[in-house]
Amino acid sequence: MDAVLKNGSASHQRKSPKEIRRPSREEAEAAVRTLLAWTGDDPDREGLLDTPKRVVKAYSELFGGYFEDPIQHLERTFEDVGGYKDIVMVRGIPFHSHCEHHMLPFIGQAHIAYYPAEGVVGLSKLARVVDIFAKRLQTQENLTAQIASAIDDQLAPRGLAVLLEAEHQCMTMRGVQKPGVSTITTQFTGIFQDEPAEQAKFMSLVRGGGL
Numbered sequence: 001m002d003a004v005l006k007n008g009s010a011s012h013q014r015k016s017p018k019e020i021r022r023p024s025r026e027e028a029e030a031a032v033r034t035l036l037a038w039t040g041d042d043p044d045r046e047g048l049l050d051t052p053k054r055v056v057k058a059y060s061e062l063f064g065g066y067f068e069d070p071i072q073h074l075e076r077t078f079e080d081v082g083g084y085k086d087i088v089m090v091r092g093i094p095f096h097s098h099c100e101h102h103m104l105p106f107i108g109q110a111h112i113a114y115y116p117a118e119g120v121v122g123l124s125k126l127a128r129v130v131d132i133f134a135k136r137l138q139t140q141e142n143l144t145a146q147i148a149s150a151i152d153d154q155l156a157p158r159g160l161a162v163l164l165e166a167e168h169q170c171m172t173m174r175g176v177q178k179p180g181v182s183t184i185t186t187q188f189t190g191i192f193q194d195e196p197a198e199q200a201k202f203m204s205l206v207r208g209g210g211l
């Protein structure tokens, strides 16, 4: 199955962007106009005239991840690493995504570690994978699972650990209104799943401790 389409479970397979009719830019702008009027403001006042255009442009950027393939960034691996087989960790990758329930941002950091099997991947590519999945409507759990699944499928490492920590604006600005709450999600495979000591080592590295 294509990782772009992959969801947490087979019973919830998603349509690919190609299977969904994408409204035209004009239709999207008209929808923003409708929302502006619904808030109680006047979409024809000067300050709001260009807002539908700006919002649609901003959405193209914020949700650009639907039109990118994360796998493509993981295809190139390097095997000339002096036989290095120990842990590789990229810590504190900042990301911003949007929750699929309210379309409000959740913002945080991703931490990724793996034990190479055949080769290593360019470090920036791990951050690119995070960005591509983050630029879609997400739950934090699904985002974590999609990042882990793409890297695990492509690199087949001896073990992979992914931890995301984020603050959800839908819990901060509205609803329950609890600023400062962080949500942590993890996904472990291979030796990180099988060996508690490896999980503990990862958690210690995430927190900035030593081995």
Ligand SMILES: Nc1nc2c(ncn2[C@@H]2O[C@H](COP(=O)(O)OP(=O)(O)OP(=O)(O)O)[C@@H](O)[C@H]2O)c(=O)[nH]1
Residues within 6 Å of the ligand: 099, 100, 101, 138, 139, 140, 141, 168, 170, 171, 174, 175, 176
């Ligand atoms: N599990 C999970 N829940 C999320 C995430 N982002 C937002 N939510 C939650 O999604 C839930 C949606 O609940 P609903 O009762 O359908 O919607 P709501 O009435 O807007 O809920 P409140 O936020 O409690 O006002 C809320 O509890 C949110 O906190 C996420 O990434 N993962």
Ligand SMILES: [Zn+2]
Residues within 6 Å of the ligand: 099, 100, 101, 102, 103, 104, 168, 170, 171
């Ligand atoms: Zn939400």
